[in-house]
Structure formats: structure tokens, C-alpha cells
Amino acid sequence: EVQLVESGGxxxxxxxxxxxxxxxxxxxxxxxxxxxxxQAPGKGLVWVSCMKGDGSFTAFADSVKGRFAxxxxxxxxxxxxxxxxxxxxxxxxxxxxxxxxxxxxxxxxWGQGTLVAVSS
Amino acid sequence: xxxxxxxxxxxxxxxGTVTLTCALSSGSVSTSYYPSWxxxxxxQAPRTLIYNTNIRSSGVPDRFSGSILGNKxxxxxxxxxxxxxxxxxxxxxxxxxxWVFGGGTQLTVL
Numbered sequence: 001e002v003q004l005v006e007s008g009g010x011x012x013x014x015x016x017x018x019x020x021x022x023x024x025x026x027x028x029x030x031x032x033x034x035x036x037x038x039q040a041p042g043k044g045l046v047w048v049s050c051m052k053g054d055g056s057f058t059a060f061a062d063s064v065k066g067r068f069a070x071x072x073x074x075x076x077x078x079x080x081x082x083x084x085x086x087x088x089x090x091x092x093x094x095x096x097x098x099x100x101x102x103x104x105x106x107x108x109x110w111g112q113g114t115l116v117a118v119s120s
Numbered sequence: 121x122x123x124x125x126x127x128x129x130x131x132x133x134x135x136g137t138v139t140l141t142c143a144l145s146s147g148s149v150s151t152s153y154y155p156s157w158x159x160x161x162x163x164q165a166p167r168t169l170i171y172n173t174n175i176r177s178s179g180v181p182d183r184f185s186g187s188i189l190g191n192k193x194x195x196x197x198x199x200x201x202x203x204x205x206x207x208x209x210x211x212x213x214x215x216x217x218x219w220v221f222g223g224g225t226q227l228t229v230l
Contacts, residue, residue: 045209047219059217095165104154105171106211106219112165
């Protein structure tokens with residue numbers, strides 16, 4: 001069974017940093033691109049970032065470019081999102097998603113999400 | 121910046137058919153945008169319904185189908201049920217590995 005479990009969310013002050021983790025199980029982690037998608041309270045989904053299975057390619061939404069970094073440790077089946085210079089607009093639930101191998105898509109499976117709150 | 125547009129809300133009668141759409145602020149949606157569709161009940165993680173225009177995700181009933189209609193991506197739900205009442209989101213590939221979600225459609229079944 002595919003499982004994605006996010007952690008690392010919490011309350012952080014504006015300008016602060018936070019690192020999210022997503023532990024994957026039930027599939028060959030290194031074969032899949034992985035993505036982060038966020039959702040502000042009461043708002044819609046926003047794609048944030050992705051990394052190819054072998055770590056050779058990354059992409060970011062313009063709203064986080066230069067502030068967020070994505071990485072993965074395939075030996076630990078773990079995806080990370082390092083978030084710096086956080087603002088209130090970064091508040092929301094952050095979902096880790098798995099990209100399917102055979103077609104282009106940001107998500108076939110979703111984690112349950114971890115909540116990030118940026119506030120003083 | 122490219123905006124992906126969905127109907128903010130839609131209503132369908134139980135047992136009825138509804139088509140939700142996903143459009144670009146400029147240009148037409150084609151299969152080259154690899155549209156995907158997701159379903160979300162408030163407080164829950166999204167669930168994948170459709171990817172690559174018309175491929176149903178595992179376990180998704182064939183009441184849900186994806187297509188390109190004119191210049192938009194479309195999600196059609198047939199035989200609408202009460203538990204179809206939730207939010208639906210589309211996402212499109214913008215190239216260079218980036219994706220943009222639509223604002224979502226709140227579907228009411230009544």
C-alpha cells in the first residue's frame with residue numbers, strides 16, 4: 001500500500017525557516033518524481049515544487065523560487081522541503097504527492113498533509 | 121502569468137450528469153497540458169480522479185470521465201450521488217516541470 005507521511009509543520013515567525021519531511025513507503029521511491037502542493041486555509045490547491053526520482057531535476061512555483069529548496073534521500077525514502085524567509089502567505093497545509101511513472105501528472109497519491117502557520 | 125480557470129460553483133440533481141471545465145486565461149487546453157482532476161472533501165486530503173486528460177486513477181468509478189471539450193479540459197460526472205458533493209480541482213502542465221491548479225469548483229448535489 002502506498003503511504004506518504006508528512007511531518008515538520010508548525011508555528012513559525014515571519015522571516016523564519018522550517019523543513020518539512022515526507023516519508024514514503026509501499027513503492028520504489030527512487031522511480032517516482034515527488035511533489036509538494038499546498039493549500040491556504042479555505043483556499044484552493046497550489047503546486048509548489050517537484051523533484052525527479054534521481055534528483056537530477058527540480059522545479060518551483062514562482063511564489064517560492066529562491067526561498068524554498070526541495071531535496072530527497074532515496075536511501076531513506078524521504079522527500080524534504082526547506083522553507084526559508086517565510087511570510088504569512090506561506091501559511092497552509094502542505095501535501096506531499098507522488099507523480100506517476102508512466103504519465104505526466106503531479107499526483108497519483110497524496111499524503112495527509114502537515115500544517116504550517118506563519119505568524120508573529 | 122497564466123491563470124487556470126474553473127467554474128466557482130455548479131449544481132447537479134441526484135442521478136444527473138454534470139461537466140466541469142478547466143480553461144486557460146489565454147489559449148486553449150489540449151492534451152499537451154496533461155490535465156488532471158482531483159476531488160476534495162473539506163478537511164481531507166485530495167483524491168486523484170483523472171490524469172493525462174482521461175486516465176482514471178485506481179479505484180475511481182467509471183462515472184467519472186475526463187476529456188477535452190472545445191478549448192477546455194473537462195470532467196464529466198454521470199449518475200451524480202450525494203457523496204459527489206465536494207470540491208473539484210484541475211491542474212495543467214505549464215512546461216519546465218511546473219504545474220498550475222485551477223481555483224476549484226464547489227459541486228452541490230441537490
